[in-house]
Amino acid sequence: MRALRSSGTVLAVASGCVVTGVFALVFFAGAYGLRSEFFSRKFFTDLLYTPTLIDDVLLGNGHLGDWFFWPTPQIFTEIPLYLPIHLLPLSQEWATLAYSAFQGVYTLCLCFWLVRVIAERPLPTPRVLVLLSGFSAIFLTHVDVSVYLPFYHYSSFLFGLVFLGALLVLRTVASWQRTALILVAMAVAGGLVGSSDFLFVAWILLPIAFIAVFCVLFMRGIRIKSMGVIVTVVAAIVLARIFWSMLEFKMDPVRYTRTGTELLDRLLSDPLGFSKAMALYVWIFIKAQYVNPYRGLAFTMFVLSAIPLSFAPLCRQLGWLDAESQLRLRDFSFIALVVVALNVFGFSHHDQQPERYMIAANYMPVIYVIVVLT
The missing domain is CATH 1.20.1280 (Monooxygenase)
Structure with a gap:
């Protein structure tokens, strides 16, 4: 009996590794197809200095004070996620493509963890990974190119998912x-x-x-x-x-910052104009979610599911979930709505490339749909 259980565990782990590997190849293929756009337009500027920084400061005898940053080094955001790739003997171009695959795998693993946190019971790992990989291949890869880039803002968003999952855990922790x-x-x-x-x-x-x-x-x-x-x-x-x-x-x-105290000054001096500008930006954000059918479908599903599931009476109708899972699903829905809403409203008056700073608002609906569908 113990041997059967052990062999089943090995099979589950092997199946999970195979599914994750296939998903990584899908991401790698997507990044490879965009490589000319990345390198011709210098979209990979983070990796112009990150490898040298690691060699000089982390692996060498250099000093961080010798470096100049605008505004900070990504020591606790992008560098920890990029470090495993840096240890491989790859050229800069191939390291960039490999990092794209790793970002996809990191996202997949965090989605898997969120599913486990919400379900709060043993789940068939291979089946869950297959579902997550399928939904991610459909929705995640069609948001924008940030998921393919060595872009430290996306790595910050990944760490943010850990914090949101920690909130779900805190909600029901008794100790x-x-x-x-x-x-x-x-x-x-x-x-x-x-x-x-x-x-x-x-x-x-x-x-x-x-x-x-x-x-x-x-x-x-x-x-x-x-x-x-x-x-x-x-x-x-x-x-x-x-x-x-x-x-x-x-x-x-x-x-x-491009806003500083100007945001409050504009609100106090011209509340009506401030509100109109915010409403216009919200409309721009909504239109941006429908630049392709996959992203539009994910955003529509997010709105139609997260809003009703934020209310306990509707969550209790999900009879196939136990009471704790219903509670965490409701909390996850509410958290996702708040993150998206506050990010959209908060950056609606940011006058420098507002779409560059909307990663949390753009990707949170997709992550929500992937997790909830799974």
Whole structure:
């Protein structure tokens, strides 16, 4: 009996590796088809200096103070994800293509983890990976080229998915020791990631704070946990600023932001014009979701499923899920809606390439659809 169980485990692991490998090849093929566009238009600028930075500072005797960043190095965002590829003997072009495949695999693994967190029960790994790979090949690869690029903003979004999953875990954790451990880990990790990419604060930490404030006001059962989450977000932002201040050569993200205090000034001076501009940008964002049928279908499914599933009475109609899974699915739906809405409204007045800073809003609906369909 033990031998059968062991052989079944080995078969499941082998099947999962095969499915993941096939999915990586799909991503690699997609990146390979776009390679001329990447290299001709210098879309891969992150990898112009990242390999040299790793060789000089992480693997060599160089000093970080000898480097100049605008505004920060991606030490805790892109570099940890790129490092496994850097250790392989690849040219810069092939390393870029390999990193595209790795970004797809990272996303697949995080989606698999979110499915496990929501289901909270043993699942057939090969079957889940097949479903995730299929839905990802249909939807994820048709959002935009960010998923194919060595782009540190996308790596920040991947770390953000970990934080959103941690919220789902916190919701039903009964042990206060485990709760405290998760909150401390979120504060430290949030500080590290935030110091490497300040957009992580706007994309993930501020929506988490909004959700926590909502829970404090309207959900009595988890008020203490929600207050702990608020403290965690504040601590993460403070730590991010402290870690960033340790860099010798840096640019101030507040000074060089394209909005700064102008956003508040525009709101106070011309509320009507401010609201019209925001409404116009929301319309632009919605139209951008329908640039191709796959992305449009994913966004439509996100809106039609996340909004109703954010309400407990409708979630309870999903009889094939147990009570805990229904609760986590409702929370995941609400979290996804908040992240998308706050990102769209928050960046609606960003006057420098607003689509460049909409990765969380563009990819969150697709991630939601992939996870929920699976």
